[in-house]
Amino acid sequence: MQPLANVTPFKPGSRAGAIQISNVGQVFKTATQDVVALSDVSLDIKPGRFVVLVGPSGCGKSTLLMMLAGLRQQTSGTILINEAPIPQPDPNRVGVIFQEPSLFPWLTAEENVEFPLALRRIPRSDRRAKAVDALKLVGLEGFGKRHPHELSGGMKQRVSIARGLVQDPPVLLMDEPFAALDEQTRMTMGDELLRIWAATGKTVVFVTHSLTEAVYLADEVVVMSARPGRIVDHLTISLPRPRTYEMLGGETFGTLRDRIWRHIRKSA
Amino acid sequence: MSAATLRRLIVVSLVVLWELLPRLGVIPELFLPSLSSTIAAGWNDAGEYGHALAVTLYEVGVSMLFACGGGILAGAIVGSLPRPRVLIMPMVSSLYAVPLVILYPVFTVWLGIGSESKIAFAAIYGFLPTMLSTAAGIQTIDPQLLLAARSMGATLSQRLTRVIIPAAIPTVLSGLRVGGALVIVGVVVSEMLISSAGIGYLISRYRTILDSPHVFAGVLLVLAMAIAFNAAIKWIERKASIWQTGTREGQRAADEIQAGTIQPATA
Numbered sequence: 001m002q003p004l005a006n007v008t009p010f011k012p013g014s015r016a017g018a019i020q021i022s023n024v025g026q027v028f029k030t031a032t033q034d035v036v037a038l039s040d041v042s043l044d045i046k047p048g049r050f051v052v053l054v055g056p057s058g059c060g061k062s063t064l065l066m067m068l069a070g071l072r073q074q075t076s077g078t079i080l081i082n083e084a085p086i087p088q089p090d091p092n093r094v095g096v097i098f099q100e101p102s103l104f105p106w107l108t109a110e111e112n113v114e115f116p117l118a119l120r121r122i123p124r125s126d127r128r129a130k131a132v133d134a135l136k137l138v139g140l141e142g143f144g145k146r147h148p149h150e151l152s153g154g155m156k157q158r159v160s161i162a163r164g165l166v167q168d169p170p171v172l173l174m175d176e177p178f179a180a181l182d183e184q185t186r187m188t189m190g191d192e193l194l195r196i197w198a199a200t201g202k203t204v205v206f207v208t209h210s211l212t213e214a215v216y217l218a219d220e221v222v223v224m225s226a227r228p229g230r231i232v233d234h235l236t237i238s239l240p241r242p243r244t245y246e247m248l249g250g251e252t253f254g255t256l257r258d259r260i261w262r263h264i265r266k267s268a
Numbered sequence: 269m270s271a272a273t274l275r276r277l278i279v280v281s282l283v284v285l286w287e288l289l290p291r292l293g294v295i296p297e298l299f300l301p302s303l304s305s306t307i308a309a310g311w312n313d314a315g316e317y318g319h320a321l322a323v324t325l326y327e328v329g330v331s332m333l334f335a336c337g338g339g340i341l342a343g344a345i346v347g348s349l350p351r352p353r354v355l356i357m358p359m360v361s362s363l364y365a366v367p368l369v370i371l372y373p374v375f376t377v378w379l380g381i382g383s384e385s386k387i388a389f390a391a392i393y394g395f396l397p398t399m400l401s402t403a404a405g406i407q408t409i410d411p412q413l414l415l416a417a418r419s420m421g422a423t424l425s426q427r428l429t430r431v432i433i434p435a436a437i438p439t440v441l442s443g444l445r446v447g448g449a450l451v452i453v454g455v456v457v458s459e460m461l462i463s464s465a466g467i468g469y470l471i472s473r474y475r476t477i478l479d480s481p482h483v484f485a486g487v488l489l490v491l492a493m494a495i496a497f498n499a500a501i502k503w504i505e506r507k508a509s510i511w512q513t514g515t516r517e518g519q520r521a522a523d524e525i526q527a528g529t530i531q532p533a534t535a
């Protein structure tokens with residue numbers, strides 16, 4: 001019998017989806033030198049917020065996400081999710097979506113989405129029902145029996161989002177999930193994601209290199225600088241929701257975008 | 269015309285040619301006896317061939333066990349641990365280029381001319397490709413898949429059974445295909461070189477007395493063995509794809525992977 005690993009029992013009354021990052025640092029020890037990837041990062045994320053991380057390449061965005069996911073431990077500071085530390089991955093609290101869809105090619109879309117449930121020994125019929133629901137939520141109804149190689153890039157990423165959603169974690173971490181997609185698909189996927197986010201009320205931490213995407217999606221944009229990775233700005237995006245394509249040309253949008261760009265240009 | 273029909277046609281015409289060309293005198297019977305006289309020769313000495321086949325099959329079976337079992341085990345260890353990989357892989361890879369048949373006489377000195385020397389030789393012969401491709405299969409697993417599994421809370425053993433093994437299966441099987449074929453080659457060749465039993469021995473003995481029909485009867489048996497082995501591997505591949513997915517749906521995908529239309533797990 002497998003131990004039911006890494007599952008934190010639900011604490012009633014806990015603030016589902018709250019993230020507290022306090023004075024977190026990460027140092028990579030390499031053969032030649034110690035790389036300070038993150039230094040003294042503090043960030044408080046309220047439940048249900050859509051937070052976007054931006055910053056120059058190598059500033060530690062992915063590293064921060066890995067720590068939030070419990071896939072890597074910080075060298076200093078504390079991270080609390082639902083008011084509890086995250087010493088190892090816990091799919092009941094945090095779902096992760098990577099840049100590459102990382103679907104198992106030998107499984108169908110449905111089986112891929114069921115994968116995290118299968119790990120928990122959830123009965124097949126419950127599993128299937130949840131997977132079908134999750135696939136419906138991402139707009140892939142009727143594609144469940146296909147294998148990854150029979151899906152387009154955008155569809156694969158949708159499956160991977162469905163897989164992140166299927167256990168209904170309060171927090172969703174997304175590391176450049178749309179970076180490999182073309183611009184049109186990327187725009188529609190952004191709108192889809194906002195729709196899902198509005199429908200589920202999850203906390204989303206989203207990494208991107210596209211400033212337009214950042215402002216378009218976010219409640220808050222966190223700007224980081226490189227060497228060592230630090231937070232240099234934290235903006236609230238007050239644009240009304242639902243966000244529309246027309247806003248992209250607006251003055252507020254442009255001002256916010258410029259402000260982020262100036263930070264990044266400075267630290268790059 | 270479909271490829272399958274075409275393939276069947278080619279086989280049928282080869283069989284017909286095998287019968288006709290020697291009969292019409294286009295090829296001397298000494299070079300290529302007709303199919304019917306070959307089968308007749310085999311049939312007349314069915315006892316002798318049956319005994320030889322039993323010996324050869326026994327040697328192939330035992331060597332296969334060592335080659336495949338050992339190859340998969342060693343390949344899994346070498347593929348998943350960096351230190352043995354660095355130490356062993358370069359040696360094994362260069363060993364692969366050495367014509368190992370030069371070792372066979374040494375084995376006969378150590379183990380005698382009975383089955384043991386054939387088994388030792390064929391097992392080593394088939395071991396190398398099995399081990400190399402198992403190691404490659406494990407090494408080339410997309411680390412992103414393992415990371416994703418970990419992020420979903422997969423324990424170490426779950427990652428092994430649900431990610432590493434299924435992802436490595438296609439490469440391991442292609443190693444088994446090559447390794448198993450080399451085992452058959454190894455056994456038959458060593459029987460032909462120095463031995464007192466087996467099909468290889470029969471072929472080589474009848475060759476020295478220029479009895480072509482009997483030589484080709486042996487060749488036919490080796491051919492049948494190779495075909496049977498291939499069918500067995502195909503069967504295992506289908507079974508494995510069912511196991512990989514837990515459903516029959518996966519079989520179609522596995523068939524396509526085999527047909528080369530898509531690439532397996534290694535991105």
Ligand SMILES: Nc1ncnc2c1ncn2[C@@H]1O[C@H](COP(=O)(O)OP(=O)(O)OP(=O)(O)O)[C@@H](O)[C@H]1O
Pocket residue numbers: 028029030035036037055056057058059060061062063064
């Ligand atoms: N395993 C590791 N060992 C050593 N250094 C590492 C390791 N992982 C990351 N780093 C270093 O830490 C820093 C932050 O890396 P990280 O991948 O988090 O950056 P990022 O902000 O996600 O960059 P990008 O936008 O290019 O994805 C980089 O300088 C990188 O070289």
Ligand SMILES: [Mg+2]
Pocket residue numbers: 061062063175
């Ligand atoms: Mg990154």
